Amino acid sequence: MGASPVLLFAHGAGFCKEIWAPIIRRMQQSALLQHTVGVDFVNVDLPFHGSNRDNSVVAQVDEKGPHVTHPANNAIALATAALVQKAQQYGSAGRPVIGIGHSMGAAALWKAEISSPGMFKGLVLFEPIYGPPTPTGPNRPYNFMAEVTLKREWKWPSREAAISFFENWKSFLSWDRESLSCWMQGAIVPDETDDGAVVLACHPTVEAGSSTRMYHQEIFEGIASRHPNIFKMHAPMVGKSHLMVLEDPEGSTLLFAHATGFCKQVWDPVIRRLKLSPLLQDAVDQYVTYDQPYHGVNRDNSVLGQVYYKNDDPSAPRVSHPMNKWPEISADAAWAQVQKLQSTGTESRPLIGIGHSMGAAALWATEAKHPGTFDGLILFEPIYGEVDAEFDKKADFLVSLTLAREKKWPSMEAAIAHFENWNNFSTWDREMLASWIEGAVVFDEEQQAAVLSCDPVIEASVYAGSRLVLTESELAAPRCPVTFHSGDRTKLFDRSVFDSFVAVHPNIYTNHAPLPKTSHLMVFEDPESATNAILSDLNDLSPFQTGFQPLESHL
Known part of the structure; x- marks a missing residue:
């Protein structure tokens, strides 16, 4: 086994080693690095910064330019030696x-x-300062960065005053709050000459003395084209500035919620396609799926469903089971997923919910009950509406069909063969079918048979139960865009109902044109079109738009 790697982090001018802490924490949680034994994360303060504060040499400021003469003029060379x-x-x-x-x-x-050469096994560089030497003498250009830096406040009567200043400073409003807190931890230090006061560890005159250039994409594209085996250029992070490391230490989270009778794996073909999209490169950090109660890994047959007939009508079977109250149960499960994400300590990640059928309704109910939970909701035919006579007829059909479904096979191979050749699933995308089988069919050791993870009796209880209904105040509650998608052959989505929501709340809801040649199961029939619909909506959401200023944290 080879020696364990070291990740060596180097900060920018005016910053400190602590600014890498939020990124290191997230990297340590990644599956990739958790499977790499003995990785060390090393962050260092560069000369004149943080713990290496040094005011022994007084900077000389020439107001013409302005220009600062100080050893920090050679900041990159000094930092290179330290690294x-x-x-x-x-x-x-x-x-x-x-x-x-x-x-x-x-x-x-x-x-x-x-x-x-060969000192490093790899370099990951965020906007390195690069360019020809700055002209000196009368040809020296105007130095905007130096002028701005020299005007910066640098001393406060107490640490509390400094923290309050930076937490409310307009120039830092785009910063991730955890990154700001970490920066203040290392960049604000006690004033050695004034008891109780604090100052910037790197004095503005020292920072202004650093050679400063901004990033020019075309220069680095040229370098990469000339040396393709060495350099690789990534697409710019959407809506981010030179301080992207401080503004967005991580991307958005996409939270996926599946429908009744399905499982979290059904989103895998969609997620695979999403990950290939240029829009989402560097913009999405987490794709989170979960199994609904009584589904997938949450299989639970401890409570048996009771079959009965409504009004003693044999054509109207019903099932009594806790999942009759699926709107509340599934919404609680969605909220639990949000709380799980909160518990990881991610404070700034935009959260976008993507759901189908029962899962879509669960995410919608969560945002209505906890406004501001999501930064966007993309919903495929959420189950919604009063249980009226028309829905009762649909329930008669759905419950009867589900209860008659085969649910047990002598082996996994037999179950797979059944579903691959089942007429009811003939319209499904084959990759999607394989993903569904992966999570929805399990081998029961007690029965020594392959069975459905969600028993048809439990699935039928959902169709026999209630539907999501929101009050007027709940419909108006979401603080994020909510978009609806449907199939043009659906029998479970009344477009007129959702059009009415758009008419009353146009700043919240959008009802898209139906996906052609699809039913209520459009995600399974045409995952390519479903993915494109998601990408189109994501493109319109703030976290994915150029010039976006980070939202107030929803996690």
Whole structure:
């Protein structure tokens, strides 16, 4: 087994090693790194920053330009030397070192690899400062960054005053709040000459003395085209500035909720397609699926459903089971998923819900009950409406059909063969069918047979139960866009009802044209079109739009 890797993080000018803490925490939670034994995450303060604060040399400020004369004029070279020393410390022990840097730190890592080729096994660089030397003398250009930095407030009577200043400072409003807190932890230090007061560890004159250039995409595209085996350019992070590391330490979360009788795996073909979309590169950090109560891994036959006939009519079978109250049960399950995400400590990740049928209704009910939970909802035919005479007729059919369904096979192979050749599933996409079988059919050791994870009696109890109904105040409650999609052959989605919601609440709801040649099961029949519908809606949501300012946290 090879030596465990070291990830070496280098910050930008004016920052500190602590700014990497939110990113390191998230990386440590990733499946990739949890399966890599012994990874070390090393973040360092570069010269004149954080714990390496040094005001022994007073900066000389020339108001013309303005220009600052200070050893920090050679900040990248100084940072390079520090990073070389740190990389050699680990590399000499035979451990592979991977550099991850932002701005000045990215440039210093790059320069370190150039000075000692092979020092790093890889470099991940966020907008490295790059370009020709700044002209001196009368030809020196106007330095906007230096002027802005020199005007920055740098001293406060107490730490509390400094924290209040930065938490409310307009220039930092786009920052992730956890990243801001981490930055203040290392960038604000006690004033050595004024008891109780605090100052910036890197004085603005020192920061202004750093050679500063912004990122020009075309320059790096040219470098990558000339050396394709070395350099790789990623698409820009949508709506982010040079400070993307501070603004968005992670992307959005997409939370998927499935329908009655299905399982979390049915979203896999859609997620696979979403991950291939250029729109979502670097924009989505988590794709989260879960099994509804009594479905998939939550299989539960401890409560038996009781079959009876409504008004003693043999053509109107019904089932009594807790899932008769599925609107409440499924909404509670969706809210539990949100709380689970909250418990991981992710404070800034936009959350978007994508659901089908019962799952769509559950997400909608969650947002109505807890406004602001989601940044967007994309709903495929949520089950909605009063249980009236018309729905009763549909329930007669659905319950009868479900109770008559085969549910047990001598082997998994027999079950798979049954569904692959079943006429009712002939319109399904084959990848989608395989994904459904993966989670919806299980081998029961007690029965020594393959069975449906969600027993048809339990599934039928959903159709025999209530439907989601929202009050006027609940319909008006969502604080995010809610979009509806349907199939053009559906019998379970009344477009006129959803059109009425759009008419009353046009700033909340959108009812899209039906997906052609599909039924209520459009996600399974045509996952390609369903994926395109999701992408179209995501493109219109704020977190995916250019120029987006991060939303108030919903997690």
